[in-house]
Amino acid sequence: MLCQLCDLSSASVTISYVINDKKISMNLCKECAEKKGVDNPMTTLPQMFGNFITQLLGEDSLKRSKLDADIKCDSCGLTWDSFEKTGLFGCDICYQVFSKDLNVILRRIHGSNQHIGNRPKSQRYVIDDVELKKIKLELQAAVESEDFELAAELRDMVRDAQSELNNKVDDGILR
Numbered sequence: 181m182l183c184q185l186c187d188l189s190s191a192s193v194t195i196s197y198v199i200n201d202k203k204i205s206m207n208l209c210k211e212c213a214e215k216k217g218v219d220n221p222m223t224t225l226p227q228m229f230g231n232f233i234t235q236l237l238g239e240d241s242l243k244r245s246k247l248d249a250d251i252k253c254d255s256c257g258l259t260w261d262s263f264e265k266t267g268l269f270g271c272d273i274c275y276q277v278f279s280k281d282l283n284v285i286l287r288r289i290h291g292s293n294q295h296i297g298n299r300p301k302s303q304r305y306v307i308d309d310v311e312l313k314k315i316k317l318e319l320q321a322a323v324e325s326e327d328f329e330l331a332a333e334l335r336d337m338v339r340d341a342q343s344e345l346n347n348k349v350d351d352g353i354l355r
Contacts, residue, residue, distance in 0.1 A: 183209035185216075193218060253277045307341035315341070 181191045184206050191207035195218055198204075208216065252259050256270030260278060263269060275282065307315065315337055322331040 181207050183207065183212050185209075185212040251277065306344060307337070309345070312338065312341050312345070 183189050183191045185208055189209035189211065192210050193208045193213040194205055195208065195213070195216075196203060196205045208218070253270060253274045254277070255273040258270040258274055260281065263274070263278065269275065269278075315334055319331055319334040319338060322328075322334055
């Protein structure tokens with residue numbers, strides 16, 4: 181479809197207006213849309229990510245030594261300066277190359293750079309009956325030695341293991 185203003189370029193922008201309950205649409209090329217003052221808000225998205233990171237951490241915290249500034253990702257060639265501007269990495273290797281700096285950022289954003297929380301069921305460690313008995317004995321020993329922090333952890337493990345074992349009762353339904 182051609183631009184409705186210049187009839188030369190292909191239309192890449194659609195502008196829709198509703199006037200008196202009537203919808204009016206215009207298909208414009210990029211150049212005509214820019215002349216009309218319509219721009220794509222998504223083009224500034226990477227810059228917004230970079231600005232967010234910079235504002236969150238402060239300008240001085242992202243400054244690197246001259247030795248570190250020369251580091252590039254071997255896979256995609258991205259530099260830390262490019263990451264600062266866009267807020268986006270070029271590939272999965274970037275996470276390894278810039279891990280030292282990412283740890284600082286993650287600690288400031290989340291308070292930690294390690295995930296602590298639940299795991300998907302497929303990755304959880306399941307305790308069988310024999311191991312459950314061992315944990316109960318360890319729990320009893322922890323209580324007798326007044327190691328209450330360890331006892332609380334073991335108690336939670338026993339409770340979770342028992343609920344998992346109770347859910348595994350064969351009711352004839354395949355899961």
